[in-house]
Structure formats: C-alpha cells, structure tokens
Amino acid sequence: MANARRYFRYNVMIPMHFEAVDRYGHYLGAARNRLILPDEEMRLQIVSGQLSDCLDKLFDAGSNAHEVFYVLKHRLDYMSWLLQYLIESNDPRRAGDYQFRLKADHKFCPPKCQTGSKIAPLILGVYKAIDACITELHSVVDNSIEGNIFLYPAPLQSEFTSEAYVANLDKLADAGVLPAQFLDLMVNKLQIHTTVLNRLKQAYHKRSHPNNWPLYQVNLSAGGFSVDTRDEYALFSRLEVFMNLKGDTMICRAKVVSRGEDDVAGAHKLGVEFELLTGEEVRKISLFLQHKELRDAMSVVALSH
Structure with a gap:
C-alpha cells in the first residue's frame, strides 16, 4: 500500500543546496x-x-x-x-x-x-x-x-x-x-x-561543505517541495537536491515542475518534484516531517498553558 503521507506537505526550515544536472546526473557547473x-x-x-x-x-x-x-x-x-x-x-x-x-x-x-x-x-x-x-x-x-x-x-x-x-x-x-x-x-x-x-x-565546494549550506523555508513532502528563490532554473530541468534533515544528509534527484512570477524582491516560487526516491528515502522524509509536526503541536500546547 502506498504511503498515505507521501504527499503531505509541511513548512520546514532546513539547510539545502541545489545543483543543475544533465540527464545523466552530471553537474552542469x-x-x-x-x-x-x-x-x-x-x-x-x-x-x-x-x-x-x-x-x-x-x-x-x-x-x-x-x-x-x-x-x-x-x-x-x-x-x-x-x-x-x-x-x-x-x-x-x-x-x-x-x-x-x-x-x-x-x-x-x-x-x-x-x-x-x-x-x-x-x-x-x-x-x-x-x-x-x-x-x-x-x-x-x-x-x-x-x-x-x-x-x-x-x-x-x-x-x-x-x-x-x-x-x-x-x-x-x-x-x-x-x-x-x-x-x-x-x-x-x-x-x-x-x-x-x-x-x-x-x-564542488558547496556540496562538499554542508555546514555552509543556506537555510531555506520550504514546503516539503516525500514527493517534492516548493521554495522561494532568486536562482534561475529552467522549467523541467533536473536538479541534484542536497538536504540536511536534522543531521541526516539526503541527496535526491529532482525535476523543476513549476515556476511562479517574480515578486518585488526578484524571488519566485519554484515547484520541484523528486524522482525515483527509494522507500528508505521516502521514509526518512516522512518521519522528519512527522517529528516536526509533532514538535510544533507540542509547542502550541505548551504556550496555551
């Protein structure tokens, strides 16, 4: 049975790094x-x-x-x-x-x-x-x-x-x-x-130094994510996405599926879909989101008291 939470999306702040790659996964830079x-x-x-x-x-x-x-x-x-x-x-x-x-x-x-x-x-x-x-x-x-x-x-x-x-x-x-x-x-x-x-x-300096990856506010799921960025990536171009999920580094192949209009600051919303994730990768992302959701809920309860 498919994971019912695969497409559950939740807002998280995580260190990330993106690399544009060709169809063979080779970094274009x-x-x-x-x-x-x-x-x-x-x-x-x-x-x-x-x-x-x-x-x-x-x-x-x-x-x-x-x-x-x-x-x-x-x-x-x-x-x-x-x-x-x-x-x-x-x-x-x-x-x-x-x-x-x-x-x-x-x-x-x-x-x-x-x-x-x-x-x-x-x-x-x-x-x-x-x-x-x-x-x-x-x-x-x-x-x-x-x-x-x-x-x-x-x-x-x-x-x-x-x-x-x-x-x-x-x-x-x-x-x-x-x-x-x-x-x-x-x-x-x-x-x-x-x-x-x-x-x-x-x-490969950026990928090799995860402690220097910038923090991104992303709407994340095991199926993909959306993020506001000033970086330009062509529609349907492929990315290598590096994510640090609470100390667990994940590297996922992905594809750009949507690009929003630029805002006044020159940023736009990028929609990205993961490709060919393993069951273990899906599990890690889902657990990370569930733990984040639970921590946020507990914080709200604590504040209400």
Whole structure:
C-alpha cells in the first residue's frame, strides 16, 4: 500500500543546496572543458610523450636514476588516471583494471637517493607531492556516495615548484642534462594535475561543505517541495537536491515542475518534484516531517498553558 503521507506537505526550515544536472546526473557547473582546458590537455599529451622519451634515454645511458624516475612517472600516471575518471564524475573502482592499478601503486615507496645528491630533495619532494594527491583522490573515491556523488572537503593544494629544492633546474634542463629534463617535465605535469584537482574542489565546494549550506523555508513532502528563490532554473530541468534533515544528509534527484512570477524582491516560487526516491528515502522524509509536526503541536500546547 502506498504511503498515505507521501504527499503531505509541511513548512520546514532546513539547510539545502541545489545543483543543475544533465540527464545523466552530471553537474552542469563542472563540465570537462571547465576543469581542464584544451591547451592543458594538449600540453599533457606532449609532456607525457617527452617523459617517456627521457626515461628511455636514461635507461639506454645506464643511469642509476632510471629506477627512481620510473617510480615517479608511474605514480604520476596513476594520479592522472584517477583524475580522468573524476573529471567525468565516474567511479574509477568500476574500471576493470582498477584493482590491478591500485595494487601496482601500493608497491612503491619513497625512493632512496644517493647521499649528497643535489637533486635528492627535489626527487623526494615530487614523490611526496604526488603521494599526497593520490591519497586525497583515494579519499574522494572511497567516501563518495554510492560512487556517484564525489565530495572534495580538503583545502586547495598549493602549487609545487622546483625552486624550493633546486635553484637552477630549468637551466640544467635547457643545457641538456637528462635527469634535470625529466624532473622539469615531471614538475610541469604535476602542476597541471594539481590545478585540475583544485578546480574540482572549487566546482564542488558547496556540496562538499554542508555546514555552509543556506537555510531555506520550504514546503516539503516525500514527493517534492516548493521554495522561494532568486536562482534561475529552467522549467523541467533536473536538479541534484542536497538536504540536511536534522543531521541526516539526503541527496535526491529532482525535476523543476513549476515556476511562479517574480515578486518585488526578484524571488519566485519554484515547484520541484523528486524522482525515483527509494522507500528508505521516502521514509526518512516522512518521519522528519512527522517529528516536526509533532514538535510544533507540542509547542502550541505548551504556550496555551
């Protein structure tokens, strides 16, 4: 039997956040070309090819640094692979080779460099920066909501620069010193990836910080809600609705079904209908409304006495 209170509406004040999404549920404010610019993608392709060439030359030259640089490149490639999935709001764990890549990455540890090496601090710095980013990306994936909603609560990453470790890396690279060329390319690629990660954090900042969601006065039911807002959403457009129901965060797919006329303050009433709620989600909303109704009724009784 259908829940008799499914369409019961009650006025409540709750923290909320809305995101306009496409038919696949992807946030329109985080399109790929906003997260990684075309010239950055082109630069990454060029740098990746140059890194492979450098590594081959180091191997052919019998350089002792080859193994260390192989580790750095492998880990940065893994970071790049994770980012490619998150840029598209896809869960990398669903990829057939995820476990293989994860286990391969776990085998690596901080490189051991020759004592007294002038570039050793830079090598370790690059490794630690990559490791920190991979750890953060794993946290984003592991703490995602059903592998569909990704949150980025960590602060922005500062840009990695070689100058903090080596004063003249670019000059050494320009002079044809292979290890310097390799590290210069690594830093360049790492900087682009860090920029992309920071853009993800900025794009999803509001959803990732529920304590900052604004309070909305809404007429809520398990079927949908109406709310006064100045934000513009097209009729029949789709939304991802984030709600905090007394400490219980809910994320519901919804559709705009009505839009009222603007008032003198420029606000209008938006009618929103939930789509494909689970039975558990319907139950949570219904219980929240019942508890609110009961508390309000008890307050009225207390005041009357």
